[in-house]
Every structure is written in structure tokens, then in C-alpha cells.
Amino acid sequence: MISFANAKINLGLLVTEKRQDGYHNIETVFYPVKLYDVIELTPAEKMTFKSDGLSIPGGGTNLCEKAFELLDADYGIAPMTIHLLKNIPIGAGLGGGSSDAAYVLKMLNEANELGLSMEQLKPYAERLGADCAFFLENKPVFASGIGTTFEDVTVDLSPYFIAVIKPDIHISTVEAYQCVMPQTPVLDLKRAIQLPIQEWKYHLVNDFEIGVFERYPKIEKIKHVLYEKGALYAAMSGSGSAVFGIFEEAVDLQELKNLGTVYYPVDL
Ligand SMILES: C[C@](O)(CO)[C@H](O)COP(=O)(O)OP(=O)(O)OC[C@H]1O[C@@H](n2ccc(N)nc2=O)[C@H](O)[C@@H]1O
Ligand SMILES: Nc1ncnc2c1ncn2[C@@H]1O[C@H](COP(=O)(O)OP(=O)(O)OP(=O)(O)O)[C@@H](O)[C@H]1O
Structure with missing residues (x-):
């Protein structure tokens, strides 16, 4: 299964408040743009992750793997090789990593026939990153809170x-x-x-x-x-x-x- 995970731009972004939990409340309009990473899932003996294209600095667990781990913990899903072709620039404010994570959630939901709605996937996305939830519905929205409360625009x-x-x-x-x-x-x-x-x-x-x-x-x-x-x-x-x-x-x-x-x- 192959998906194209797109980037976003922010049309206006107000940082309105620092919260007790260290995060900030913001107001922004998220707009999806047609700049893509490619993600391929193939059934495998055990969960493996590999990436090509732009090298991803930081060295920690990739957000794609974290997305797998979150769903696996609750649903015991089939192991997969996740192959990411990284094209969206990193450290750019284009939300590439968040998009990858959201797309892995959506792909695993489909591949494992979990039947979860976008509302049901949202708490998983929120645990992966503030930008991640937007990429589930992936349509222009006005966002508030930490960037995960959406209103149509x-x-x-x-x-x-x-x-x-x-x-x-x-x-x-x-x-x-x-x-x-x-x-x-x-x-x-x-x-x-x-x-x-x-x-x-x-x-x-x-x-x-x-x-x-x-x-x-x-x-x-x-x-x-x-x-x-x-x-x-x-x-x-x-x-x-x-x-x-x-x-x-x-x-x-x-x-x-x-x-x-x-x-x-x-x-x-
Ligand atoms: C700047 C934006 O891209 C605007 O869309 C987002 O607010 C960033 O979202 P993101 O990259 O998904 O952020 P996360 O991975 O959830 O958080 C990274 C770090 O950014 C800070 N962070 C993030 C979102 C937010 N509303 N307030 C914050 O203060 C926190 O220190 C957090 O530890
Ligand atoms: N699939 C991924 N793609 C990109 N970065 C990832 C991925 N998985 C984990 N990361 C980590 O996230 C870091 C980039 O996150 P950061 O929020 O600084 O930049 P960003 O990609 O521009 O995202 P944002 O638009 O949300 O700010 C990378 O340095 C890397 O360590």
C-alpha cells in the first residue's frame, strides 16, 4: 500500500498563551499543499522502518514507527515494513513529520480493517504531535487550542x-x-x-x-x-x-x- 503524505502551510499564526503544560495556545489556518513524502507499507515478519530521500536529523524513533507502536499497543496489528521516501524538507514548518505519522495511522487503519473513524484516530494523532491531527481530515481549517481544535473555514x-x-x-x-x-x-x-x-x-x-x-x-x-x-x-x-x-x-x-x-x- 502506497500513500502520498502532503505538507501544510499556515495562513496566519498567532501564539496567544503559554500553558501550564508547557505547550502554547495558538490560532492558525492550516492549508494543505501539494508537496509530498511517499510512504509504502508492506507486510513483513516484524515491524521495520527504513527511509530514503532527504536524511532525517535527530536520530530518534521516526514518527512513522511511533504511529505504528501506538496502534499496535491497542489493536495488536500485523507487522509491516514502513518505507518512507522523504521529500518534504525538515525543520521547515511544513509539518512533514506530522503528516507522515497521520498517514501511517490512516494506512494501518485501512490495512488492518480496524474501521476507526477520523474522530477515533484523532487521540492517537494528538499524541504524535500537535500538527498531526490536522492531516487526518487534511482540509483547510481554523485551528485553536494547541492546534488540534478545528473549525471549518x-x-x-x-x-x-x-x-x-x-x-x-x-x-x-x-x-x-x-x-x-x-x-x-x-x-x-x-x-x-x-x-x-x-x-x-x-x-x-x-x-x-x-x-x-x-x-x-x-x-x-x-x-x-x-x-x-x-x-x-x-x-x-x-x-x-x-x-x-x-x-x-x-x-x-x-x-x-x-x-x-x-x-x-x-x-x-
Ligand atoms: C508551529 C506549528 O507547526 C504550527 O502549525 C505547530 O504548532 C508545531 O506542531 P508540532 O511540530 O506537531 O509540535 P509537537 O511535536 O507537538 O511539539 C514540539 C514542541 O513544540 C512546542 N509546542 C508545540 C505546539 C504548541 N501548540 N505549543 C508548543 O509549545 C512544545 O515545546 C513541544 O514540545
Ligand atoms: N517522518 C519524519 N519526518 C521528519 N522529521 C521527523 C520524522 N520523524 C521524526 N522526525 C523528527 O522531527 C524533527 C523535525 O521536527 P520539527 O518539528 O523540528 O520540524 P518540521 O518537520 O518542520 O515540523 P513542523 O512543521 O511540525 O515544525 C526531525 O529533526 C526528526 O528528528
């Missing part, structure tokens, strides 16, 4: 062209949250997202940008260059370091490759 970027630039900078989510200053929102993101996209640049903010731009001016530069190239809206995704631009029409940004790897998320 109407945003459709399909008529537009999205480009993502990932500089050679790895930002750890933990560190990014340590550097952010939570603040009571001055912005009603749910309303702002309904404005015409041309107005987003005056209303949407990503609270991680201030601290990250201070530390890595190159990331701020990418945002400015995307506007110079005609983006209707450009922002850092999540805790960075990737920056996305939304354009009216297709643009060729290869001349920016000195700033980072350029991706054009598209249908496969």
Missing part, C-alpha cells in the same frame, strides 16, 4: 500559484516556541482570512516571524523577495524556516535558488 487557493522557498536553515519547533512572546490576539483571524487575498498582507501575521527574522535575516529577505516577484501574500510557514508566496499566475523563481530550494507544490 472557507479558503480556496486552487486558482492561485503557490511557491515555497526553504533556505538551508533548520529551525526546531521547540526552540521557536521558546523564543516567541505570547500575546492576546489583536486580530480576528477567522474574519481576516475571509478578506480578499490581496488584503492578507495587511492583516495576517505569523507571530514566529519577529524572533526568527531577527536571528535569520535571510528568511526575512526571502519574504521580501517573494513580494518583489509579485506575490499577493507571502509569509513564513509555522515555526519556519520555509517561506511561501501565493501568486496570481505561475512564476519562475529559479533565480532565487541562492536563497534556498524552490518548490512549486503541484498535483502528482
Whole structure:
């Protein structure tokens, strides 16, 4: 069984409060983008994990394995080889690891005919990471709480062209949250997202940008260059370091490759 686990971008991101449990309450709009990892599951004698493509720093247990272990603990599922072809850049704020984990949960649910609904899979996803639950339904949503309480939102970027630039900078989510200053929102993101996209640049903010731009001016530069190239809206995704631009029409940004790897998320 093969699945394509996609990335996400955050359209606005407010860090509103530090919680007693160390996590932060946030408000954001998650939007799925067509940039993919590939995951293959094959029946095996015992659970094994292997990955190709981009190398994954950190060395700990991969989120794909953790997803298997969580379901196995409750359902005693059949062993599998999980083969990940890593393509979504890491430490980028694109949620690649969370997406992989969510897709493994969905694939194992199907392969083992567990019959679990997305609501029933959600607690497993939440244990794997705050971003993970979004990838179960994988549709644009307004998210609050630690990023796992969802409300429907109407945003459709399909008529537009999205480009993502990932500089050679790895930002750890933990560190990014340590550097952010939570603040009571001055912005009603749910309303702002309904404005015409041309107005987003005056209303949407990503609270991680201030601290990250201070530390890595190159990331701020990418945002400015995307506007110079005609983006209707450009922002850092999540805790960075990737920056996305939304354009009216297709643009060729290869001349920016000195700033980072350029991706054009598209249908496969
Ligand atoms: C920045 C975002 O990508 C925005 O979508 C997410 O909030 C990050 O979600 P994630 O990478 O799935 O995060 P997790 O793997 O759950 O948590 C990593 C670490 O980030 C911090 N963290 C994460 C989410 C959150 N709402 N508050 C936090 O303070 C915590 O220190 C946590 O230990
Ligand atoms: N399948 C996976 N893909 C990527 N990273 C993984 C995976 N499984 C475990 N990890 C660990 O997660 C770390 C990356 O997480 P981190 O939250 O910093 O970045 P990210 O991929 O940009 O995610 P996010 O968008 O949620 O911030 C890696 O360094 C690695 O140790």
C-alpha cells in the first residue's frame, strides 16, 4: 500500500498563551499543499522502518514507527515494513513529520480493517504531535487550542500559484516556541482570512516571524523577495524556516535558488 503524505502551510499564526503544560495556545489556518513524502507499507515478519530521500536529523524513533507502536499497543496489528521516501524538507514548518505519522495511522487503519473513524484516530494523532491531527481530515481549517481544535473555514487557493522557498536553515519547533512572546490576539483571524487575498498582507501575521527574522535575516529577505516577484501574500510557514508566496499566475523563481530550494507544490 502506497500513500502520498502532503505538507501544510499556515495562513496566519498567532501564539496567544503559554500553558501550564508547557505547550502554547495558538490560532492558525492550516492549508494543505501539494508537496509530498511517499510512504509504502508492506507486510513483513516484524515491524521495520527504513527511509530514503532527504536524511532525517535527530536520530530518534521516526514518527512513522511511533504511529505504528501506538496502534499496535491497542489493536495488536500485523507487522509491516514502513518505507518512507522523504521529500518534504525538515525543520521547515511544513509539518512533514506530522503528516507522515497521520498517514501511517490512516494506512494501518485501512490495512488492518480496524474501521476507526477520523474522530477515533484523532487521540492517537494528538499524541504524535500537535500538527498531526490536522492531516487526518487534511482540509483547510481554523485551528485553536494547541492546534488540534478545528473549525471549518472557507479558503480556496486552487486558482492561485503557490511557491515555497526553504533556505538551508533548520529551525526546531521547540526552540521557536521558546523564543516567541505570547500575546492576546489583536486580530480576528477567522474574519481576516475571509478578506480578499490581496488584503492578507495587511492583516495576517505569523507571530514566529519577529524572533526568527531577527536571528535569520535571510528568511526575512526571502519574504521580501517573494513580494518583489509579485506575490499577493507571502509569509513564513509555522515555526519556519520555509517561506511561501501565493501568486496570481505561475512564476519562475529559479533565480532565487541562492536563497534556498524552490518548490512549486503541484498535483502528482
Ligand atoms: C508551529 C506549528 O507547526 C504550527 O502549525 C505547530 O504548532 C508545531 O506542531 P508540532 O511540530 O506537531 O509540535 P509537537 O511535536 O507537538 O511539539 C514540539 C514542541 O513544540 C512546542 N509546542 C508545540 C505546539 C504548541 N501548540 N505549543 C508548543 O509549545 C512544545 O515545546 C513541544 O514540545
Ligand atoms: N517522518 C519524519 N519526518 C521528519 N522529521 C521527523 C520524522 N520523524 C521524526 N522526525 C523528527 O522531527 C524533527 C523535525 O521536527 P520539527 O518539528 O523540528 O520540524 P518540521 O518537520 O518542520 O515540523 P513542523 O512543521 O511540525 O515544525 C526531525 O529533526 C526528526 O528528528
